[in-house]
Amino acid sequence: MKLFSPDQAIVLVQLLIAHFLADFVLQSTAWVNDKKQKGLLSWGFYKHLLVVGVLTLIAIGWSNVGIVVLITITHGIIDYWKFKVDNNGTLKYFIIDQLLHILILIISWLLILNGWNQFAEFLCSLKSSFDAQLMIFAYIFVMWPVGYIIKFATKDLITQTNTDNIKRGGMVIGIFERMIILTFVLFGQYEAIGFLITGKSILRFGDGQKKETEYVLVGTMISYALAIITGVFVNLFLER
Numbered sequence: 001m002k003l004f005s006p007d008q009a010i011v012l013v014q015l016l017i018a019h020f021l022a023d024f025v026l027q028s029t030a031w032v033n034d035k036k037q038k039g040l041l042s043w044g045f046y047k048h049l050l051v052v053g054v055l056t057l058i059a060i061g062w063s064n065v066g067i068v069v070l071i072t073i074t075h076g077i078i079d080y081w082k083f084k085v086d087n088n089g090t091l092k093y094f095i096i097d098q099l100l101h102i103l104i105l106i107i108s109w110l111l112i113l114n115g116w117n118q119f120a121e122f123l124c125s126l127k128s129s130f131d132a133q134l135m136i137f138a139y140i141f142v143m144w145p146v147g148y149i150i151k152f153a154t155k156d157l158i159t160q161t162n163t164d165n166i167k168r169g170g171m172v173i174g175i176f177e178r179m180i181i182l183t184f185v186l187f188g189q190y191e192a193i194g195f196l197i198t199g200k201s202i203l204r205f206g207d208g209q210k211k212e213t214e215y216v217l218v219g220t221m222i223s224y225a226l227a228i229i230t231g232v233f234v235n236l237f238l239e240r
Helices: 006-025 029-041 043-060 062-085 091-113 116-127 130-143 145-153 155-159 164-186 190-201 207-237
Strands: none
Touching: 006 043, 006 062, 006 091, 029 043, 029 062, 043 062, 062 091, 091 116, 116 130, 130 145, 130 164, 130 207, 145 155, 145 164, 145 207, 155 207, 164 190, 164 207, 190 207
């Protein structure tokens, strides 16, 4: 079943546009630095919230002014929390911060549409859908279990050289690579995988880094192979 009509979905898109404009386009570095230093006493903090409120109001109109106030206040609470626990700005808390903002926007959107029942029905339909469950399984499998398979397969290579930085970076890159490859396979876009492989082949090491090169190549080939095989296997059983 379709989650929401285009007219309903556009409200969420407008809220997201307002959020990203306020957080990334119209928020100056000076405001961010001022918030870090002064917290609730920062004029940058309140200027940012004013921008959030105005853009949200433009997005959903005066008829939803209560929702505008809700989004603006919760935005301020989330921002204040982030700067209290992560004043230096790390990726982990950046992601948590944005996920919390987006969650509030989704809740606000459902309040505007009074779409809780529709949303609950959609979630129930996903739970009973074989195709949806199979694809969820596939993404979970290539994101995490495959990572452990690669870890065990390259264990001997890891012990031969100092690859701590390569391992950390490779783990994150590998997850995204496998998600992208799986998506290409599920949509039958095998040609696009070639561009991804070509891009990865640009990576070069010096002569003194032969073992690092071997580690990366072995891990990459296992990662690609398992993602492709998983996608092909899933396609065989999808009912679409």
